[in-house]
Amino acid sequence: MTPKFATINNETHRKFRIKNHTDFAHIQGQHLAPIALHEFVKTATSLPVVFVKPQNGDDFHAVVMMGLKPGENLVTNGGKWNGIYIPASIVIYPFSLARTPNENKEEFVLTIDENSILISETEGHPLFDEEGKGTDFLENCKKTVTEHFDHIQVSKHFIGTLAKKDLITESSLSVNYGDQQEKVNIGGIFSIDEKKLDALPAEEFEELRKQGLLPAIYAQLASLHQIHRLHNMSLSENPVS
Template identity: 40%
Template sequence: MALELVPLTKQQHAKTKLLPNPGFKHVKDEHIAPVLVQEFSRASSEFPIVFVKRNEEELQPVVILGLKPGENLYTDGQRWTGLYIPASVTHHPFALVPSSQNEDELMVAILQGSDLLSEEEGQPLFDDKGEATELLERRKDAMLQQFEMANVTRAFTKTIQELDLFEAQSLNLELNGEKVTINGLHMVNEKKLMDLPAKKVEDLNKRGLLGPIYAHLSSLHQIHRVATKRAELKPAEAPQTEAAEA
């Protein structure tokens, strides 16, 4: 069945159940995952945090999970081998989308056709009375919290863009003699940050933005952790890494 994101309703999904231990098949081929600014502190101890284009004008922070597209070194589809799981990974197969009746309102959608869903086994999303189960309510609450944090993350990223602190870079790798380049990465230029006027630095500090910026900068060293992980999983393709301006 083709995957399709559809509104979750008690009429259409009265018998729908979520399978236990769903695993991570939905991200096993994803080499990056979106991350929220509120996650920077924990995520930075394990993953490199970089910024990529969300659209022509916006950037968004992501963690690097693999050293080339289609590669996730933190899951085989079943287990997650890292100590931290980004929030964006945990909500599948649900999503929050604008209501078709009112774009200012949000509604829960579900990825119809996902192999995490069943009508025969698993935890129901609705009870016999058509009310949302505790499982579904917990998922909705978590997604609402993530939505609110995503707005804070966009504001944080926009502030850095307005201060012109980002620098486009590429990650150059050599895998088993093959040179691979990951383009489209953006990172805070530490020199530009240090050259900011004192009042602007003080403003960033008062708004609680300096901590996440430095968490991002310190996280860049974790690229060596990712490279080591790849060397352990695929010894024949142990990479040499080098960051360069794009």
Template identity: 40%
Template sequence: MADNIQPLRSKEHAKTKIKNGLNVEFTKLQHLVPVVAHEFSRVANEYPLVFIKNGESGEFQPVVVFGLEPGENLFMKDDKWQGAYIPHALTRYPFVLSTNPNDETKLLVGINESSDLVNEDEGHALFDEKGEETDYLKRRKESLINFIEFSQVTAGFSKYLAEKELLIAQTLTLEIKGEKRDINGIHLIDEKKLNELSDEDFLDIRKRGFLGPIYSFLTSLHQINRLAKLKSEQM
């Protein structure tokens, strides 16, 4: 089903409610999902992290890997999430934050009305009888704003790694039931080059607060084997 994103308004959405849970139909098709540096430590405990490069802008984006091919999420089984942690990029749905076409300095909150979480019968109300925002909606909007702010910090983090030439193109090879499978088109943090940095550069990274995300990223690569195990179980 195509997304039907509409601006959130008290009049049009007076009776709208949001059910708890994930947008299943959307989530089970996501094999790569953007993550912010602030959640690297939690993601690294369960899932592998990699960087992908935008072919047009040349910018790098950290993503969590949920599947080995497009449209595959190995952490969804029987329409239920199998992990303990769910990245912000998935939990913020069915809400989105976008630039106001009439004023680019302002942001608009929208809602994906095609989401299976959106209805008028059950869940959390967005507006009360007076048309005022409920506490639930206020929390969701605050979470959206935080995600945007974290995304900006993460973009700076990614740009810094690229400028220091700490990102390296890599192919990861997995063995699944005796068959070799490659994950291409990804970039990893070059641990060797990281260890060769000058004391000045290393201190700069520490002062910027980047050491934590870097080490979490490197730790997450051990979760590649978990992907291979899940793939084998589902074949």
């Protein structure tokens, strides 16, 4: 079902309750999901972390790969999450933040996907009490979504730093299967250029270290080995007859 996000209010959504995540149907057809800088290390243990550049856009965005091609999600097979770490962008659903049309300053409001299967009027966590006041659950959701948004802003600064130093390059991803190497051509995928990273002047490398960026950088590079895991998962999904 097509998402329908709307600003949360105590009239339209007075009876809304949010069920616990029992499956991940809302990302079943997605092969990429946004990820923040502080999640790189945790995610790299099971899934590839890469960068993408939207069409007609100049900025790179960090994402986790859940499949090798658009529409393919190998991590949510059977509705269950088969990875080790679940990215915050997936956990915060069905909530999100949206900018308000305020010309004087940047403001955001909490929104909800009204078409989400997690919404119920009979079970789950209520958003409002009988008097229409936001519940502790709703306040905690606001806090979590806002924190994730802040982490994404930090990530944008980090990625911008890498881009300015020309450390992000388009990747040619390959996988090993059996005794032969099979090339997996995935367009539009970018990674940190390890050779350029190693060739950085000592003072620039030290600058990255002082900013605490090295763990995320090396986690991103190491995560590319998880391409093999996704490939093996795709083979198990499509066995040769």
